[in-house]
Amino acid sequence: MQSEKPFKLDYRIGSADADYRSQCRVSALLEHMQLAADRDLAGMGVTVSEMLDQGLGWMLLTTDVTIIRPARLEEEVSLQTWHKENKGVTWLRDYILTDREGTHLAEARTAWALVDLKRRRVVRPSALPFEVKSHPDLSLGEAPAKVTVPSELSLQEQYRLTVQYSSTDSNGHMNNARYADVCCDALTLDELASGMSRLQISYHREIRMQEQMIVERSEVTEGTVWVRGRLAEENESIIFEAKLSLADSTASPSNQ
Template sequence: MSFIQTDTFTIRGYECDAFGRMSIPALMNLMQESANRNAIEYGIGVADLEQRGFGWMLMRFRLRMHQYPGYGQTVQLITYPTSVEKYFIYRDFRLVDEAGTLLADAASTWLVFSMEKRAMVPLPDFILSLSPPTDVHPLPRLPLKPDFQVRPFVTTQEKEVEVGWLSIDKNQHVNNVAYVQWLLEAIDGETLQTKELAEIDLVYRTESHWQDRLLVQSTVETPDTFLHRIIHSESRKDVLLARSQWKLN
């Protein structure tokens, strides 16, 4: 059977930014929650994988904001898998208001890793056998290596963070939304106060863990576009690469 997850949320104050708009980390957390609820329906939730010694890891994520919802607004979050391959499962998200107007959408690519080896593995048969919905229109599949991943990167802003206990999830690594919050908080103040995020495209490269020290770096690509990189302070290994696009409030 195939399952489409639809969850209804009323936006709370602590999920909003300084302008009363739903914050990007809050939206991504709700997307993650709905994705896990949908995965449970398929028998591939976090607990299902954990029992078999596996965990989910997000590899690619692109979020597009069409219209920001605000405090007290009721929205629906819809998510479903779109296809399954040997190593990857693809999932889409749509956020709509009560009238059905599209507020945001996101495409994502997930992989499975071995909890013991902390390494990527082929999708187990119980995941490969699932049936995605056929009556949906999938978003374009994200390239595994987007163009910004190979662009020259000359850091213009840098901020160091230490991974705290509350940034760690059940897979014993940093939750993917924590990286986005660090990335956004490192943006210059003028951009944060005069513009809103229109799109963010993310490539997750490797894990980080409690008490790791990370460097959050960014550089200007165009007046409305930034490139971002989060690396381990000591090893200099890439943890996350990203591009963000902004528009005037």
């Protein structure tokens, strides 16, 4: 079914959203993207509580965010989002962040899956007993590509992170938006100063409170830094993989 207009969330960049440069952190943008999606679905009757009653939940698979110009502290912005379409078991949702004049600040494409929480299995869209309106004509492009670190690249451990209360959400595991901070924490000061023009993340498995993550990264290659998180246990299974495109490709190689 076609909805009349995409959902829009108006807000101001607050001090909790900004980094040391008074620019909106990527993780804060991802947090507002989650909020906008939840409110869009809630307006259709698909609330979090209703889904939990049905034993269902959402699992984010891949996020691809292009940052045209970082929003600034106290800037008023608008975030539009819409469910685009389903492809197989995948739900595709797009986003556009604009300033007061309507100029695009960021664009994002995301891929989600519907999960049976009891069996921890992905289920088909038909398993959702609600109607989700779509905007297939407003597509920002194809489904975001899965991020896979090239096999020829060598990644080095940067730090280890134990998931604590501050990183978790109502599901009891690290919130999806927090992974942007994990990636940025692996960058040097020079790389942070250069800014980020694009962030692509694929989520492979959950990590829960008190579990430890090994965060690895590559050297800067053609303006790109690859970051990967592994579980700090015997199997060291991959938690996420990410590709960070620096806005200033002249940033110096990492010497961390």
